Amino acid sequence: MSTAIRFSAVKKRFGDFEALKGIDLEVREGEFFALLGPNGAGKTTLISVLGGLTRPDSGSASVMGCDVQADYRAARRQVGIVPQELTFDPFFTVRETLVFQSGYFGLRRNDAWIDELLENLGLADKANANMRALSGGMKRRVMVAQALVHKPPVIVLDEPTAGVDVALRQTLWAFVQRLNDEGHTIVLTTHYLEEAETLCNRIAMLKQGELVALDDKVALMQSHSTRLLSLRLLPDALPAALQPLLVSERDGAYLLRLDDCKQLEPMLACVREAGVSLRDIEIVQPDLESVFLDVMGRKAG
Amino acid sequence: MQGFYTLFYKEILRFWKVSFQTVAAPVLTAVLYLLIFSHVLEAHVEAYPGVRYTAFLIPGLAMMSMLQNAFANTSSSLIQSKLTGNIVFILLPPLSRLEFFLAYVLAAIVRGLVVGAGVLLFTSLFVLPELKHPLWVLAFALLGSGVLAVLGMIAGIWAEKFDQLAAFQNFIIVPLTFLSGVFYSIHSLPVFWLGVSHLNPVFYMIDGFRYGFFGVGDVSPWLSLSVVGSTFALLTLFTLHLLRTGYKLRH
Ligand SMILES: Nc1ncnc2c1ncn2[C@@H]1O[C@H](COP(=O)(O)OP(=O)(O)O)[C@@H](O)[C@H]1O
Numbered sequence: 110m111s112t113a114i115r116f117s118a119v120k121k122r123f124g125d126f127e128a129l130k131g132i133d134l135e136v137r138e139g140e141f142f143a144l145l146g147p148n149g150a151g152k153t154t155l156i157s158v159l160g161g162l163t164r165p166d167s168g169s170a171s172v173m174g175c176d177v178q179a180d181y182r183a184a185r186r187q188v189g190i191v192p193q194e195l196t197f198d199p200f201f202t203v204r205e206t207l208v209f210q211s212g213y214f215g216l217r218r219n220d221a222w223i224d225e226l227l228e229n230l231g232l233a234d235k236a237n238a239n240m241r242a243l244s245g246g247m248k249r250r251v252m253v254a255q256a257l258v259h260k261p262p263v264i265v266l267d268e269p270t271a272g273v274d275v276a277l278r279q280t281l282w283a284f285v286q287r288l289n290d291e292g293h294t295i296v297l298t299t300h301y302l303e304e305a306e307t308l309c310n311r312i313a314m315l316k317q318g319e320l321v322a323l324d325d326k327v328a329l330m331q332s333h334s335t336r337l338l339s340l341r342l343l344p345d346a347l348p349a350a351l352q353p354l355l356v357s358e359r360d361g362a363y364l365l366r367l368d369d370c371k372q373l374e375p376m377l378a379c380v381r382e383a384g385v386s387l388r389d390i391e392i393v394q395p396d397l398e399s400v401f402l403d404v405m406g407r408k409a410g
Numbered sequence: 411m412q413g414f415y416t417l418f419y420k421e422i423l424r425f426w427k428v429s430f431q432t433v434a435a436p437v438l439t440a441v442l443y444l445l446i447f448s449h450v451l452e453a454h455v456e457a458y459p460g461v462r463y464t465a466f467l468i469p470g471l472a473m474m475s476m477l478q479n480a481f482a483n484t485s486s487s488l489i490q491s492k493l494t495g496n497i498v499f500i501l502l503p504p505l506s507r508l509e510f511f512l513a514y515v516l517a518a519i520v521r522g523l524v525v526g527a528g529v530l531l532f533t534s535l536f537v538l539p540e541l542k543h544p545l546w547v548l549a550f551a552l553l554g555s556g557v558l559a560v561l562g563m564i565a566g567i568w569a570e571k572f573d574q575l576a577a578f579q580n581f582i583i584v585p586l587t588f589l590s591g592v593f594y595s596i597h598s599l600p601v602f603w604l605g606v607s608h609l610n611p612v613f614y615m616i617d618g619f620r621y622g623f624f625g626v627g628d629v630s631p632w633l634s635l636s637v638v639g640s641t642f643a644l645l646t647l648f649t650l651h652l653l654r655t656g657y658k659l660r661h
Pocket residue numbers: 123128146147148149150151152153154155661
């Protein structure tokens with residue numbers, strides 16, 4: 110399969126801050142690819158490089174073989190980006206917005222596809238509504254439609270479901286899945302790791318501007334197949350002896366590595382000896398979230 | 411071409427949908443200036459021999475309105491798009507730098523011309539100015555609006571907040587347009603200020619424009635044309651350079 114997106118040694122600084130520290134990454138045609146990482150990891154910056162919104166200090170990026178700087182016009186026809194920030198032009202209606210967006214891509218008569226987009230994104234009855242009058246979720250749908258007016262082979266969605274209701278998430282994922290089935294390459298960033306786990310087949314993890322994991326979903330899950338022990342304690346203090354096992358804290362619970370079930374007894378003994386009592390205990394089966402926490406936690410130590 | 415045409419049309423629609431503020435209001439302001447200044451000064455000032463002050467004032471007011479509105483169109487459109495973030499929808503498509511530049515600048519020129527025509531239409535109800543050389547009138551209307559449209563683009567790209575844009579407007583654009591002979595012939599000025607006015611490109615826009623009406627000006631229309639034309643060319647090259655480097659638009 111050929112390459113849809115290629116980043117080669119992409120570096121970007123904002124003043125003294127190094128947002129991307131030399132990213133090498135390839136996304137192949139037809140993949141459903143997840144780009145994960147905590148806030149500030151550089152996901153949006155990397156996507157901006159792809160769309161020509163940000164210029165890398167060094168390195169290069171290309172979409173479907175077109176360099177995003179040297180061949181920027183061709184590259185931009187190949188990619189549709191849904192930006193993370195919710196934004197709209199209050200002067201226009203939904204349909205006007207999409208007709209203009211088509212025009213910017215050089216498309217004059219695009220009504221059939223615009224109608225299909227409106228239909229598939231549940232916007233058909235809002236076509237003539239002013240952008241101002243739409244709810245946040247509806248505006249987000251319009252942004253998705255704007256990114257797709259030119260039927261780009263590569264579609265990038267930057268946290269499209271942040272703060273969005275369940276109905277939209279389902280409509281959106283059904284549609285994006287269909288586009289992927291039809292051969293479009295999809296790149297997705299999200300904080301909802303279950304979404305990434307169900308939809309994507311390859312995953313990259315970014316941390317502080319560096320790529321810390323890149324693999325097929327199945328392989329990635331297997332290589333980090335550690336179960337985690339989740340503990341809630343009273344008083345809320347982790348005994349020093351258990352600190353080395355700490356992977357992360359989630360909703361007031363400590364997540365500890367549990368490589369082997371035999372370790373359970375000694376770990377609980379540690380808690381007892383420290384004079385701390387258990388409020389809640391749970392064994393967490395490996396899912397993408399625990400893999401994510403493991404990858405992020407380990408590299409920090 | 412389709413990309414350019416769409417952006418141009420969108421920019422036209424943007425001001426036309428609120429034409430009450432963007433066209434009617436500046437026309438009314440210019441008519442009020444004319445009423446007040448001509449009432450106060452008509453009896454006392456004769457700018458050119460045989461030309462009534464009110465008639466003299468009309469082309470200056472029309473030009474001033476064109477310039478301010480051409481500037482306002484590019485600058486306000488760009489800063490609004492930047493602050494709301496919706497400029498990404500224009501930065502992501504495959505528009506060339508030239509298409510981007512021309513669409514904004516030409517739409518702003520159109521607004522300038524519409525406002526200018528409105529001012530001439532309504533003020534001519536009071537005094538009908540002569541129209542000796544319509545081609546000079548048209549040339550200076552186009553070039554003058556063009557220069558200010560490009561300046562508006564530079565200001566809109568540069569400014570990160572509305573108050574920076576307001577500062578650019580209040581400390582650069584307003585003085586340039588007011589100290590340019592809108593309300594008087596600069597030959598009535600003291601020598602120092604006469605010299606200063608000669609350094610102001612807006613003076614040449616208004617003088618050349620006025621020449622088109624009366625066939626008289628403070629300087630030759632050809633001199634005005636070359637000053638205004640080269641200002642336009644230099645600012646255009648500068649702005650295209652900004653767009654090529656992505657200054658403040660592509661980080
Ligand atoms: N234009 C900018 N100027 C300064 N810093 C920036 C800019 N854009 C991003 N950053 C910084 O770069 C880092 C990465 O940001 P971003 O790519 O948005 O991360 P993510 O999308 O993974 O949350 C953040 O620390 C952010 O503050």
